[in-house]
Amino acid sequence: MIQLKNIVKNYGQHEILRGVSLSVARGEVCVLLGPSGGGKSTLLRTINGLESFHSGEIQVDEIVLPAAGHSDREPALTRIRKRVGMVFQQFHLFPHRTVLQNVMEAPVHVLKQPKEQVRTLAKRLLDRVGLADKCDVYPGSLSGGQQQRVAIARTLAMKPEAILFDEPTSALDPRMTAEVTSVMSDLAKEGQTMIVVTHGLGFARAVGHQVHLLHAGQIAESGPPEMIFENPQTDVTKSFLSEIHQA
Amino acid sequence: MGTTSPDGTRNRLVRFCLLLGAITLFPWCDFATAGDGLEKVRKRGTLIWGADQEGGGPFVYPAEDDPNRLEGFEVELAQILAESLGVRSQFQQGQWDKLPDLLTRGDIDIVLNGYEWTPIRAERYGASIPYYIYELQLLGRQNDSTLKSWDDLFNPPDGKKKRVAILGGSAAQDYLEKFLGNRVEIANFDGVSDAMRAVELNADGIDANLQDLPIWTFYQGGFPQLTAIGDPVGRGFYVALTRKEDPELLQAINTAIFSALQDGRLRRVLAKYRMWNDTQSLRGLETNPQGCFVGMTTNTNENEAEAEQSYISVRGFSVVQQRGWLLVKAAGMTVVLAATAMPLAILIGLMMALFRLYGPWFLRIPATMYVELIRGTPLVLQLYVLFFLLPEIGITVNAFWAAVAGLALNYSAYEAEIYRAGLQAIPHGQMEAAQSLGFSQALALRRIIIPQATRIVIPPVTNDFIALFKDTAVCSVITVVELSKEYYIQARSTGAILELGLLTALLYLAMSYPLSLVAGRLEKRLMAEKRT
Numbered sequence: 001m002i003q004l005k006n007i008v009k010n011y012g013q014h015e016i017l018r019g020v021s022l023s024v025a026r027g028e029v030c031v032l033l034g035p036s037g038g039g040k041s042t043l044l045r046t047i048n049g050l051e052s053f054h055s056g057e058i059q060v061d062e063i064v065l066p067a068a069g070h071s072d073r074e075p076a077l078t079r080i081r082k083r084v085g086m087v088f089q090q091f092h093l094f095p096h097r098t099v100l101q102n103v104m105e106a107p108v109h110v111l112k113q114p115k116e117q118v119r120t121l122a123k124r125l126l127d128r129v130g131l132a133d134k135c136d137v138y139p140g141s142l143s144g145g146q147q148q149r150v151a152i153a154r155t156l157a158m159k160p161e162a163i164l165f166d167e168p169t170s171a172l173d174p175r176m177t178a179e180v181t182s183v184m185s186d187l188a189k190e191g192q193t194m195i196v197v198t199h200g201l202g203f204a205r206a207v208g209h210q211v212h213l214l215h216a217g218q219i220a221e222s223g224p225p226e227m228i229f230e231n232p233q234t235d236v237t238k239s240f241l242s243e244i245h246q247a
Numbered sequence: 248m249g250t251t252s253p254d255g256t257r258n259r260l261v262r263f264c265l266l267l268g269a270i271t272l273f274p275w276c277d278f279a280t281a282g283d284g285l286e287k288v289r290k291r292g293t294l295i296w297g298a299d300q301e302g303g304g305p306f307v308y309p310a311e312d313d314p315n316r317l318e319g320f321e322v323e324l325a326q327i328l329a330e331s332l333g334v335r336s337q338f339q340q341g342q343w344d345k346l347p348d349l350l351t352r353g354d355i356d357i358v359l360n361g362y363e364w365t366p367i368r369a370e371r372y373g374a375s376i377p378y379y380i381y382e383l384q385l386l387g388r389q390n391d392s393t394l395k396s397w398d399d400l401f402n403p404p405d406g407k408k409k410r411v412a413i414l415g416g417s418a419a420q421d422y423l424e425k426f427l428g429n430r431v432e433i434a435n436f437d438g439v440s441d442a443m444r445a446v447e448l449n450a451d452g453i454d455a456n457l458q459d460l461p462i463w464t465f466y467q468g469g470f471p472q473l474t475a476i477g478d479p480v481g482r483g484f485y486v487a488l489t490r491k492e493d494p495e496l497l498q499a500i501n502t503a504i505f506s507a508l509q510d511g512r513l514r515r516v517l518a519k520y521r522m523w524n525d526t527q528s529l530r531g532l533e534t535n536p537q538g539c540f541v542g543m544t545t546n547t548n549e550n551e552a553e554a555e556q557s558y559i560s561v562r563g564f565s566v567v568q569q570r571g572w573l574l575v576k577a578a579g580m581t582v583v584l585a586a587t588a589m590p591l592a593i594l595i596g597l598m599m600a601l602f603r604l605y606g607p608w609f610l611r612i613p614a615t616m617y618v619e620l621i622r623g624t625p626l627v628l629q630l631y632v633l634f635f636l637l638p639e640i641g642i643t644v645n646a647f648w649a650a651v652a653g654l655a656l657n658y659s660a661y662e663a664e665i666y667r668a669g670l671q672a673i674p675h676g677q678m679e680a681a682q683s684l685g686f687s688q689a690l691a692l693r694r695i696i697i698p699q700a701t702r703i704v705i706p707p708v709t710n711d712f713i714a715l716f717k718d719t720a721v722c723s724v725i726t727v728v729e730l731s732k733e734y735y736i737q738a739r740s741t742g743a744i745l746e747l748g749l750l751t752a753l754l755y756l757a758m759s760y761p762l763s764l765v766a767g768r769l770e771k772r773l774m775a776e777k778r779t
Contacts, residue, residue: 048683081683081684085683090674092674092676092677094677094695094699096702106684109686109690
């Protein structure tokens with residue numbers, strides 16, 4: 001469903017991504033692991049255009065997203081963003097809108113769907129993430145875990161074919177992490193395509209279908225979680241896992 | 248007819264060249280000058296004369312019993328002039344030093360407000376024969392033993408240079424600079440009565456005032472501690488000014504003044520304001536109905552009974568009662584100006600801020616230049632350009648809209664900077680979140696970024712709104728009479744500086760305080776989103 005072909009990105013002399021290729025099937029939970037600075041988040045953000053890339057190509061279904069500077073890029077991005085949602089580490093809820101309004105905002109104003117229909121959907125989604133009683137409060141009064149669940153509901157309201165998660169639990173304490181992880185696991189069970197950047201090995205092991213380990217802008221190793229965790233093939237993976245376990 | 252002769256072709260070519268020349272010269276052409284001033288006055292049925300009420304008695308000032316009615320010898324002279332043109336006279340308020348600009352702009356037909364004849368003015372404008380011969384009177388404090396004569400001014404007995412107050416740009420200034428040079432220090436004032444008050448109070452060390460004699464005669468009663476020093480000096484002429492291009496109108500004005508001198512109408516008006524004196528008599532123009540010269544007409548006793556009460560200061564509560572509502576009405580103008588200009592300023596400012604932050608270079612660069620240019624030039628200059636220079640390229644705006652445009656323009660530069668800061672304060676993640684949900688940049692700005700920035704800018708924008716209320720006062724340079732100008736007019740014609748000043752301050756407070764309250768409430772309500 002999503003293919004990345006030989007993605008390259010530089011910051012001046014510095015190469016952030018050095019030709020990364022990756023493919024995600026429909027219904028797959030794809031986990032990107034790796035040390036900080038390895039390029040995981042950057043790679044994720046290239047998919048919906050929050051980061052540009054200098055060469056290579058991304059394909060989402062039939063939509064082809066070319067490298068920066070290409071005239072076809074903007075129209076492709078507009079279409080991709082309506083199909084691929086994103087959840088951020090820092091939630092980025094709209095503080096001037098209530099929880100319900102946050103969830104309704106995009107379907108009403110981007111997709112121009114009728115308000116009443118969207119309201120019913122939004123309430124159902126908030127109920128699903130366990131926040132039916134918080135519809136009319138402002139995000140500022142919610143805990144981090146609650147905010148992240150609202151953010152997931154906000155993304156789901158667009159009925160995305162795939163969701164990008166950019167370290168969704170890194171700003172949360174363990175209890176709140178569990179709240180969010182459980183919502184994500186439910187989504188995975190329902191067959192939601194997801195690409196998840198995380199440091200949570202537990203989540204990767206329990207929910208992930210494919211794990212890719214990024215190091216220095218390249219994929220060091222790919223495979224199903226049991227293989228990566230039980231039987232790592234490369235030194236990079238081995239040292240990464242041992243560092244994580246020591247920490 | 249029907250065929251094109253070679254001459255016709257050449258004519259067309261000539262006309263084309265002339266047109267081309269006209270277009271090239273376009274910015275320098277003066278469109279306000281039609282040269283048919285007299286005809287226009289007759290067609291309109293009114294002679295519009297410009298003066299500044301703030302200058303006060305005996306020229307033009309609000310009547311004591313009815314502040315809506317104008318009094319003053321120039322008011323009556325304007326009636327005489329209009330009558331002899333067969334039209335009615337119509338007063339147009341303008342700031343004194345900007346009256347010639349109003350004339351050029353075409354807002355008024357003549358300037359009639361104690362304008363002295365000077366060679367420069369005579370070159371630039373049509374200057375009528377004088378309707379009054381003024382002299383300058385030196386004034387000092389009665390109890391000041393160091394200033395008893397002009398000699399004391401030349402050689403101060405205590406060796407300290409005297410400080411002399413004068414009306415900026417007046418004949419008195421020219422006289423002092425010419426004859427005393429640097430033997431005295433000159434202090435410039437805007438209002439004639441202010442200069443006298445400064446002497447009386449010895450404010451800022453002011454010792455003396457060189458004043459037009461008719462003004463001193465008129466205000467004498469209001470300043471009991473002042474005294475005239477020496478004989479009047481520096482004779483000169485008050486003349487009416489027309490546009491240079493209106494010689495027929497100038498001729499008609501001259502004829503009217505001359506006949507009013509001849510049949511004694513002008514003498515009676517001047518006598519009414521205690522302005523007739525030997526100097527005027529020496530013109531020797533007045534005849535009786537049979538055409539015989541009447542001789543010296545110095546005896547003004549016959550007029551004493553009906554003589555206009557000269558300056559009496561009206562003080563206390565009664566003046567507030569009588570003139571207060573005029574200030575309230577003028578405050579209405581202040582409110583309308585500010586309330587119209589501020590939303591426009593916010594709108595333009597927001598647009599400029601968006602251009603600077605999100606626009607392509609061809610919007611970003613002009614927007615940056617706009618902000619720097621507008622912020623770097625004074626409001627009064629912007630108003631002046633809008634009102635007086637735009638007509639020269641064929642764009643005429645009336646005073647109210649020029650004032651609104653000037654204020655909106657000026658404040659938009661500040662609002663742009665405030666909004667720029669507000670927009671930049673919104674975390675970048677908000678734009679990313681919106682974009683990841685499929686928002687275009689424009690939609691994200693409209694729905695997500697600008698609403699949040701607006702909450703941030705409420706306090707500084709309110710601050711500017713309150714400042715704008717006070718800055719409307721500057722609009723008096725382009726004839727708009729708002730609260731401050733009305734205060735100056737009324738305070739100077741009554742002397743009730745404190746009483747009317749308190750009322751004016753209260754009115755300004757009544758405008759700005761509710762605004763602070765509303766903004767405070769709004770802020771609290773919007774900030775509540777962050778907590779509840």
